[in-house]
Amino acid sequence: MSRSRTNSGAGELLVELRRDSSVPLHQQLESGIRDRIRQGLLRADVVMPATRALATDLGLSRGVVVEAYQQLVAEGYLVSRTGGYTQVAPAAAGILVQERAAGELGGPPRIDFKYSKPDVSQFPRAAWLRSIRKMLNETPNRSLAYLDGRGTAELRESLADYLNRVRGTSARPENMLICNGFAQGSRLLLQVLAAAGYRRLAVEDPSDNELREVAVNAGLEAVGVPVLETGLDVEALERSGADVVMVTAAHQFPTGAVASARTRAALIAWATKHDALIIEDDYDAEYRYDREPIGAIQGLAPECVVYAGTASKTLAPGLRLGWLILPCRLVEQMSDAKVRDDRGSPVFDQLTFADFIARGEFDRHLRRMRPRYRRLRDALVGRLAEQVPDLVPIGVSAGLHVMTWLPADLSEAAVTKAALDRGLGVYGLAPYWVDAGPGGLVFGYGSLTESEVVEGIDLLADAISSLRR
Structure with a gap:
């Protein structure tokens, strides 16, 4: 027996839209529908208004409604049916129950400001697929055998050209x-x-705590x-007695400090004086909004610096693609260790990425993402100033x-x-201190x-107000 379709109106849906808000209208519409489904006010299998009718009712362009519906279909809240109508997804009825259960059991927050989460929904699938096809069609058979430990020559060449041009490396x-x-x-x-x-690794305080554990496991202090x-x-580094130091000079994690020209010169002088090594983690330098680009330290002293980069923040963590630029004395040892x-890392992934970079797709992707992330940054900073000054x-x-x-x-x-x-994930500084330090919060916004972002800061403001009361 077929399930009957119900709807309260061909084009009506009660969703509040703020036209003076910085949040795009399609995102406001998505949020309004999503919340009503979560609250159980739009039940499973309820037929949604037609996009054209809803657009007319709300005074929007049809494209705004279509974009909102498509996003909610992708998230699993709505489902498109044959015949051109859209329903609340059958599984959506359990979303609210699942979220409440997750909260009671310590599950993931509904809005999460956790760091290290870029927007993987924007991964350039079509461009990546073109590179995959080219790689499969043109890669010679010999490239599928065991590789040099350093990786494919094609990717190393593409990356060297890109990093020398964009990050000022050597x-x-x-x-x-x-x-x-x-x-x-x-x-x-x-x-x-x-x-x-090498015996003692100096790390920034505060900094990523995982690296300290890796150092201890490797036998370093x-x-x-x-x-x-x-x-x-x-x-302070000079007094520490360290013979290797890890820095995030272009954008320190988590404070965001940028190493000045004087600091960079002093680091190189320290490494030269003590025959020491600098490890430069250039983890998100491609995303800058309000300042001139800062070149890599490695370009100033290639034999004193190991430069580390990754596609995790720029494309997707799941690619598991990273790279090191090594001083000559470490190349053979690192190749053997790899x-x-x-x-060796997967050949197909390396060759695909090499073509992706060489055809300029990496640059194009970054140009598309910078404005998006800047808008998120602006929304976060602006809402903090309004709600929690x-x-x-x-x-x-x-x-x-x-x-x-x-x-x-x-x-x-x-x-x-x-x-x-309140269903909000925010994270303190405590894990990042080597020694105890003052309290703070780190807000990762890339995946939101x-x-x-706006709702999350509103929830944070409510949480802080309740504590102060």
Whole structure:
């Protein structure tokens, strides 16, 4: 027996739209429909108004409604049926129940400001597919055999040309190594350095805590060095006794500080004086909004610096594509370590990425994404200023995250818990300190929509207000 279709009106749907908002109308419409489904107000199998009728009713262009419907179909809230009508998806009836259950069981938040989450929905599938087809049609058979541990020559050449042009590196293809993301590259590098006699790794304080664990597992001692507004405190580095240092000079994580020209010169002088090594993690330098590009330190002193890059923030973490530019003395050791670890990264992925870069698709993708991420950054900074003005964001000129210090009357634990109780994921600085430091919050915004950013900050403001009451 077929299920009957129900609808309250051919073109009517109660959704509040704010035309003076910076959030695009299609995203407001998506959010309104999504919320009504979550609240159980639009039940499973309810037929949605026709796009043309709803557009007329709401005073919108039909394209706005079509875009909103398409996004909700992609998310699983709506389903398109034969005959041209759209229904609330059968599975959608359980979304609210699932979300409540997830909250009770400590499941994922509904809006999540977790860092390291770019917008993978914007992955350039069509352009990537063209490169896959070309690679499959043109790759000679010999390229499918075991490779040099450094990776395919084609990708190393494409990356060297790109990085020398865009990041100011001094890369030669023969000095590059392709790895499975920064995770593998850093692990192999620290193991090789420990075997070569390096003993103490200095890391920025605060910084990514995972790297410290990798260093300890490799046999290195990890020590923290404070981060100033101008980058790493090189005088403190001098006192640390370290013989290798990891820096995120172009956009420090998590503070967002940019290493000044003086700091960069002092780092190179330190490395030269002590025959030490700088590891430069250039993790999101392609995304800058309000400042001139900052060149890589590696371009100033190639034999003192290991440069690390990855496609995780620019394309998608799931690609697992990373690269290192190595000083000459480390190339053979790192190539051997890579072969021992996994016999080399997948050939097809490397050749596809090489063609993708060489045809200019990587540049085009980044040009498309910068305005999108900038709008998200602007929405986040603007909403914080409106709703929680004593949380002043820093490090906003680049990247996919901003940070705020917390006022003395608020603790990280209390704020993050109160936010999670409201379905919001916000994250404190505590895990990033080598030594204890002041409280703060890190907001990753890359994977969110503007309406989610706005709603998330509103939830945070409510959480903080409840704590202060």
